[in-house]
């Protein structure tokens with residue numbers, strides 16, 4: 001794979017950011033790492049630039065002299081409207097606008113399956129279906145995917161939106177036997193998304209080569225993604241540790257799982 005001069009990784013102090021900090025290092029002469037949480041000490045090829053994604057001026061500085069951005073920063077689960085909108089909607093807008101003004105070529109965006117979480121598990125959906133978000137968090141991911149579409153059509157800024165399923169060291173519950181993506185496959189998917197010669201505006205499902213699958217993952221082949229792991233090897237362990245869900249459990253009916261049953265988080269604030 002060709003080597004970039006500088007890649008920006010947002011959310012670098014997060015769970016996936018820590019994996020990508022190591023995994024993307026060979027791809028760039030300079031890896032610029034950003035987060036609001038501590039980032040530790042810089043390695044030889046690393047630049048540490050702390051920034052709040054909601055602060056436009058800070059994000060403008062972050063995106064200077066950058067070839068491509070792996071945008072993994074933001075609220076990564078459901079939250080209050082204030083939390084989700086500030087980090088993900090304002091933060092997403094700031095990233096795209098700062099990329100446009102700084103001439104950045106491409107964003108690899110950590111979207112989520114929760115942007116389409118209200119499709120049923122029994123529906124075979126691909127990357128072309130309309131959004132059906134299951135939470136405010138899912139709405140924020142759908143918004144940023146639309147922002148990405150707009151910035152491609154109007155300004156030629158490319159995006160690969162990764163609708164990540166469940167990216168953990170191992171699948172933790174029965175749903176994850178279908179939605180799991182290994183850390184190794186994550187690094188491959190992000191690396192391919194950065195290195196593919198042309199992506200335009202492209203959405204892919206970020207899952208491993210699981211025997212059980214909810215989504216049509218064929219669009220990931222365009223960028224050369226060939227997952228190496230399969231959640232099936234954990235099935236016995238997961239089934240021994242968890243109970244089967246009731247047939248009317250929304251977590252069993254919808255691809256978004258238990259997120260479809262979450263309340264509105266602002267209700268707890270009032």
Ligand SMILES: NC(=O)c1ccc[n+]([C@@H]2O[C@H](COP(=O)([O-])OP(=O)(O)OC[C@H]3O[C@@H](n4cnc5c(N)ncnc54)[C@H](O)[C@@H]3O)[C@@H](O)[C@H]2O)c1
Nearest residue numbers: 011013014015016036052053073074076087110164166167
């Ligand atoms: N882990 C998964 O299975 C999964 C699934 C779907 C999507 N994703 C997406 O992948 C990305 C990374 O997920 P993760 O599991 O590593 O989550 P994480 O919470 O561990 O990491 C997110 C990072 O973003 C940072 N952040 C939050 N708000 C910020 C702000 N306003 N300014 C700057 N930094 C901010 C946090 O400090 C954190 O370090 C997220 O966008 C998440 O929505 C993850």
